[in-house]
Amino acid sequence: MTKPSEIKLLGTPASPFANRVQFVLNLKSIEYEFIHENLASKSELLLTSNPVYTKVPVLFHGNKTPIPESLIIIEYLDEIEPDVHRILPMDPSHRAENRFWANYIDTKFFPLYEELRMTPNKEGKEAIKKQIIEQSQLLEDTFVKFSNGKLYFGGDDVGYLDVVLGCFLAWTKFVEKHNDMKVFDEVRTPKLVEWVKRIWSHEAFKINVPSNETLISFYMMLQIYKPPRAA
Ligand SMILES: N[C@@H](CCC(=O)N[C@@H](CS)C(=O)NCC(=O)O)C(=O)O
Secondary structure, eight states, X not given: OOOGGGEEEEEOTTOHHHHHHHHHHHHTTOOOEEEEOOTTSOOHHHHHHSTTTOOSOEXXXXXXXXXXXXXXXXXXXHHHSTTSSOOSOSSHHXXXXXXXXXXXXXXXXXXXXXXXXXXXXXXXXXXXXXXHHHHHHHHHHHHHHHHTTXXXXXXXXXXXXXXXXXXXXXXXXXXXXXXXXXSSOTTTOHHHHHHHHHHHTOHHHHTTOOOHHHHHHHHHHHHHHSOOOOO
């Protein structure tokens, strides 16, 4: 068993990648200390623990080398606590498939939200919205395949891809609200609409859902430090 005080997570409450790690810590009932990072003025701790990317989250486990990158962190947690709510499947081929889609979500799907923010004109934004909708349909197909008629990507319970995609749901709602669009809807992605409700009410998830105010202030910080491209 991991001793509670051994784990510290450097993050910011609005970061979906930090929320992803919190989701797994909660699923595994691992106690941890949350260290708040200010990304507008990065701390010495962040700069020294993740010098390559200088991004949150970073996990500290006792005196071991700090671990950056949310996917690497959640796999690490699955390895140190394999007997409590395992998130990756046992079968290596299934694990590979899970990792493929996690990589897709992180490198293709979620970056479109940022692209939408960075794109200045209405026409450009409409093109990005179209891509988000196309990709959400691909995710619906992926959900149908992985869940195999059950409730989650992981089957009967939350698994790796539920955590990987689930952590973006607060930002999904935010994007929908501010861009007059539906990422997931009853007609195009009926299974994911039901899945969203399930994740949203899951105990291990809802504890760390960032509030609307938290998302707005993070968004405003992004607008200052990484402003949209000029029209
Ligand atoms: N691939 C990284 C992405 C982490 C990431 O983008 N973190 C953002 C906050 S949501 C960050 O720290 N940004 C600071 C920066 O870009 O300088 C992961 O999965 O952990």
